[in-house]
Amino acid sequence: MIEIKNNILYFDGCNTLDLAKEYGTPLYLYSENLILSKLNEIKSSFLNKYDNTRAAYAGKAFLTKYMCKLIEKEGLSLDVVSGGELYTAIEVDFPAERIEFNGNNKSIEELEMALDYNIGRIIVDNVYELERIIELCREKNTTSNLLFRITPGVMSDTHDYITTGKKDSKFGIPLDEDILFPAVKKAIKSEYVNFLGFHFHVGSQLHNNLSHVGALDVVLKLIEKVKILFDFNIKEFNMGGGFGIKYTEEDDPMPISYFVDPLMKRLDSFCQNLGIVRPSVVMEPGRFIVGEAGIQLYTIGSIKEIPGIRTYASIDGGMTDNIRPGLYQAEYTGLIANKASDKSNKTVSISGKCCESTDILIKNIKLPNPESGDIFAVFSTGAYGYSMANNYNKIPIPGVVLVKNGKSELIVKPQNYADMISRELIPKHLR
Ligand SMILES: Cc1ncc(COP(=O)(O)O)c(C=O)c1O
Known part of the structure; x- marks a missing residue:
């Protein structure tokens, strides 16, 4: 191109x-053919290769009406992080069930907008937010699908400013048992929310898969613990984005399969051993696509x-x-x-x-x-x-x-x- x-x-x-x-x-x-070639790689290496998978484009990388339309046409989901991004999607009638909402400080107005449009998932970033969502759902007599974004506590080989998975991060629920498990219990028991599972995003512009693999190990432990504690099998796991691209000659980006294959292999064999159905797996790439x-x-x-x-x-x-x-x-x-x-x-x-x-x-x-x-x-x-x-x-x-x-x-x-x-x-x- x-x-x-x-x-x-x-x-x-x-x-x-x-x-x-x-x-x-x-x-x-922007070259549409280049965007499509990346979407095709996601389809062939992930969506068509593994059952029960979804890819949500992380709109924060470049969100316009055009991108919403293209992503919709290509069958992907959309990850938004603000009322403005959600508004853009709503303006072009992006299918509500294919929208997920991330972000560490969603306002009441933003949460209401998400609930009123009946979006597919809210990715809960902290316990305060969980409580707000339950309250709002009760007031509106509605329900919402939730994932919990956890802070897996892994470091990544990228600039500190675009690292998000380490323990001291503004993003995600910390792994501390007395914070995370009471929240999981609350979400499972609540009649207003439908707890689906866990989400992480370990960093951006990554050229090796160690952070993703390390964070998956954390999620596997959580899956087992949640099963033991609450007799609950999670239904969805979201691995975030972060797949690196080529900016300069020094960059040697890896294909999507390099990140996805080890994760899927580990998750499959873990679920088999535990005797549970593998949860649906979602990725959230932004930079990789555009x-x-x-x-x-x-x-x-x-x-x-x-x-x-x-x-x-x-x-x-x-x-x-x-x-x-x-x-x-x-x-x-x-x-x-x-x-x-x-x-x-x-x-x-x-x-x-x-x-x-x-x-x-x-x-x-x-x-x-x-x-x-x-x-x-x-x-x-x-x-x-x-x-x-x-x-x-x-x-x-x-x-x-x-x-x-x-x-x-x-x-x-x-x-x-x-x-x-x-x-x-x-x-x-x-x-
Ligand atoms: C929760 C979440 N998902 C996905 C992404 C997309 O990351 P990338 O553009 O590196 O794929 C980000 C980026 O900050 C993020 O915070």
Whole structure:
């Protein structure tokens, strides 16, 4: 899907220079064929390979009406983490039973919205939330399917900021017996909630399966304990997401089967030994589905040489459209789309236009003599770029264009200056 023809970068059959001209820069691009190829891998290595499985797209990676429609059409479920994400899904009539709601501080309004739309599952993140859900269900005379997100206490080989499964985490119910088991008992006994089982998410951008396997061992112990204590067999287990992708040459991502196969094998033999039916198994990938399917285009403006130290090539976007390098030192690579096969002879740092020294998109990348007016393309920007976009320095959020087999279509209009200040009010005494 990423090709170079006549020294020009093409993405899913589209000439990126033409796209930059037509839609302007900065610009988010998504290749539908690349998204579909990832969904196909999930289908062949997980959904079609193992019975009684589901995959829920973690919408936080990139949630738009388009993604909801595509995910629905492809038969996946959807994981939302806020009223806004749920609203997006409701607006396009995403099937309620295929929605699950994660998050460590769902508000009463968000829980009510979820119950009113009758979504498939709420993933309970703490005991306080369990009590709120039971209360709300009683008031509304309704019921809800629940999973408990646990904190399995395993470390993962990723940046500390995107590690979520270790013990000291804001996410999930701790394993302490006097916290977890009374909550499980309450959920099993309650007439208002239907306890299905356990969920974990151990971290993101993982290239090895040790955290998933370690966390599964924790869940297996819980399955056994819950059976002994409450004579209850869990019906569902959710392994979260976290499957890594390729950002730079250093990344060597593993296929989905590398994560899933050992888990399924262990779970199957454990259930056989215990004489229980294997629970349904769910995964929740976000980055894996959209990360490599997105690229971003920028126009290079100022070039600043500091002799003997560094050359900065500044782009017309930055931490407002991709905050990840500034937030947790995420690394990317890219090329000059109009000099795509020229020899890279100059080391530069690509800096954003925001008033913040950490607004450096790529430190030290070799490029073919970058000049003002060049179009710079950054790869693997599809996850957590657009969805974390912000208006720092009152910079508008760029538009999003979908490309497929040489055709392009706008799926999110770019923000303009008027959009950005449309909700601002002047107080009476200054009018
Ligand atoms: C509960 C949960 N599920 C799924 C995901 C998706 O993770 P990834 O995009 O790494 O697959 C996250 C990410 O933070 C998460 O917190």
